[in-house]
Amino acid sequence: MLSPSGKPAKAGSVEEGSPPQLELFGFRGVREVDGVSVKDIPEGDPRRAEIDKVRVSHHLLIAGHVGVSVDGGSTIFGLTPEFPAGMPLHAGIDALYQGACFPGRVADDKPIFDMADQYHREHGWNTNVVSVKRPIETDAHADLKQRLEGMAGQAPGAHGVYYSFPLKNAVDGQWFTDKPGPDGKMVKGENLANCATFPAQVGIELPEASGNLRFYMPALEAEATQQAST
Amino acid sequence: MIIDTSKLAAFFAEEPAAAFVIEGIRETEDSRYLGQVGLHKRDPVFRFAYWMGLCPDTHFRLEPFSAEEVGFDGIAVVLHQFTASKYQDSPEELLAGWVPSGMAERAGEWVEQFNADIRRRLLDSGQMPAQPSSV
Numbered sequence: 269m270l271s272p273s274g275k276p277a278k279a280g281s282v283e284e285g286s287p288p289q290l291e292l293f294g295f296r297g298v299r300e301v302d303g304v305s306v307k308d309i310p311e312g313d314p315r316r317a318e319i320d321k322v323r324v325s326h327h328l329l330i331a332g333h334v335g336v337s338v339d340g341g342s343t344i345f346g347l348t349p350e351f352p353a354g355m356p357l358h359a360g361i362d363a364l365y366q367g368a369c370f371p372g373r374v375a376d377d378k379p380i381f382d383m384a385d386q387y388h389r390e391h392g393w394n395t396n397v398v399s400v401k402r403p404i405e406t407d408a409h410a411d412l413k414q415r416l417e418g419m420a421g422q423a424p425g426a427h428g429v430y431y432s433f434p435l436k437n438a439v440d441g442q443w444f445t446d447k448p449g450p451d452g453k454m455v456k457g458e459n460l461a462n463c464a465t466f467p468a469q470v471g472i473e474l475p476e477a478s479g480n481l482r483f484y485m486p487a488l489e490a491e492a493t494q495q496a497s498t
Numbered sequence: 499m500i501i502d503t504s505k506l507a508a509f510f511a512e513e514p515a516a517a518f519v520i521e522g523i524r525e526t527e528d529s530r531y532l533g534q535v536g537l538h539k540r541d542p543v544f545r546f547a548y549w550m551g552l553c554p555d556t557h558f559r560l561e562p563f564s565a566e567e568v569g570f571d572g573i574a575v576v577l578h579q580f581t582a583s584k585y586q587d588s589p590e591e592l593l594a595g596w597v598p599s600g601m602a603e604r605a606g607e608w609v610e611q612f613n614a615d616i617r618r619r620l621l622d623s624g625q626m627p628a629q630p631s632s633v
Contacts, residue, residue, distance in 0.1 A: 326534075327547050343527055350543060353551030353625075354583025356590045360548060373549045376527040379536075380547070420528060423541060424549070 288409030290336070290402040292467060292475070293344050295384040295395045296485045297332035302392035318391065327361055328380050329387060329395060332481040334464040334488075335377050336472065338413045341399070345416045346377035347466035349431035350424040352450055369432035369447055369455055371424030372466070374416065400491045402472070415470050425449075429469050432460045434479040443478050501576045501591045503567040509593065510568055520575055520595040523608060532558065532612050533595025535577050542619040544577070546592050553580040554626050556616055558594065558609040560602075571599045575609065 299306055301315045309316045319330070328348070335346035349370035351360035360370070384395040404412070419427045434443040444460035461469050465479035476487035499505070520533040529536035529545065535558075536545040542552045561574040575597065579590040597605045620626035 348545075348548050350549035350551070352585075353542075353553050354580055355550065355585045356579065356583075357546055357548065357550065357592070359585055360550070373543070375529070375538075375545075375549075378526060379524075379531070 288338070288404055288406050289340055290338055290404040290409065290412065290472070291341060291399050292334065292336060292402065292472070292488065293341065293381055293397055293399045294334040294464070294481075294485055294488045295332055295381065295388075295397045296481055297328075297330045298387070298393045298395055300394040315391075326380075326383065327357075329384060329393070332395075332485065333377065333380055333384070334466070334481075334484070335381065336416065336467050336470070338409060338416065342378070343376045344378045344381055345374055345420060346380070347372045347374055347429065347431055347461060347463050347469075348377070349373070364431075364433050367432070367447065369430045369449055369460055371449070372427075372429045372431035372461065373424040374419040374422075374427065374429075374466075376420070398485070398489050398492050400475070400488060400495055412470060412472075419470070428459050429466070430455045430460050431462060434462055434465065436480070438478065443480075499591060500589050501561060501574065501593055503561070503563045506561070506563050506574055506593075506596075507568045510570075515570065515572075515596070518593070518595045520597050520605070520608075523611075530612075530615070532608055533575055533593075535592060535594040537612060537615055538619070540619075542623040542625055544616075546577070550579070552616055552620055552625070553583060554620060555581050556620075557613050558616075560605055560609060562599070562602075572596045573599060573602055573605055575605060 298319055301309060306316070306319060333346060335344035337344045349360065349364065350373045351357070351370055381397050385397050387393040388396040430449060432444060432447065435445065439445055442457055443465070444457040446454050446457050447460070449455045462479045464481060464484045465474060468474050475491050476484040478484065518533065524531040526536070529538050534546060538544065543549050544552060544556070555578070557578050559576050559578055561576050563572055563574060565571050573596060575594040577592045577594050579592060581589050617626065621628055
């Protein structure tokens with residue numbers, strides 16, 4: 269498999285007979301280039317221009333992304349929104365920022381993680397991909413794999429999970445509250461998720477509850493660091 | 499926004515063109531990619547980072563450009579998302595990538611394949627009426 273970035277997708281690391289694996293993958297949206305904060309890069313600087321170019325076309329490199337793998341990273345399932353036919357990309361992104369929700373599509377987002385890694389390696393972006401392994405029993409692994417593949421095989425909304433950005437501040441301890449979907453029907457907060465809280469929808473404990481990547485990624489990185497040291 | 503040579507010139511003035519060269523069709527479990535645009539293998543949707551529904555007039559097209567216009571010769575592969583929609587009354591297009599001029603025939607074949615796939619997705623989902631069969 270090749271990614272759209274043109275790089276070969278990394279082969280999965282699961283060997284035959286090895287214990288079942290569950291991994292969370294995540295990367296931050298670009299906030300630094302070569303260690304320099306994006307807000308300190310002057311207008312007109314090519315590094316700034318490069319980020320502006322992907323602001324719409326590769327918005328996940330700006331926003332960050334999280335996904336789940338049960339095959340050693342060959343496939344990374346992620347949740348992203350599906351905008352209705354005829355809605356331009358920029359309008360969909362604007363609507364998300366204004367609090368809208370859209371049916372969520374579960375798909376193999378491996379190419380996006382490859383692209384984040386590529387921008388990190390080749391352009392100095394802070395979009396390095398972090399991964400943590402979680403212990404999982406064989407039966408639970410089989411169930412989770414089946415569930416993820418099942419969701420990926422369903423039309424958006426059919427699995428009941430809608431995509432929205434989390435609230436900046438929790439309301440009564442909740443980061444997602446009821447809101448109307450694109451068809452006007454109310455979607456319950458418990459059925460809303462972004463990429464970072466999507467793993468909880470399939471029973472995976474989150475490193476951090478809000479789904480705001482500025483909190484979530486440090487927690488994921490801390491878990492990865494702890495894992496590396498043991 | 500229509501992607502024409504002036505838009506391409508502005509785009510490539512700031513962007514490393516090599517990053518957008520299309521070398522071939524790429525696949526994941528669920529989608530086939532032509533450059534930056536992924537077409538779902540089953541559902542009438544495409545992705546350009548996020549997913550969007552196909553419109554009856556969604557299609558890929560080629561936009562040749564010259565060194566005089568853009569700084570180098572090539573052919574842009576453009577996804578025409580729609581001509582007008584209930585969300586926007588002007589055309590919307592997305593740049594999938596580009597190929598060197600010598601790959602014109604290859605790019606044409608890819609576009610033909612993807613456009614056939616788009617039609618199939620729309621037909622299968624009932625969003626495009628089937629052509630009446632000739633008697």
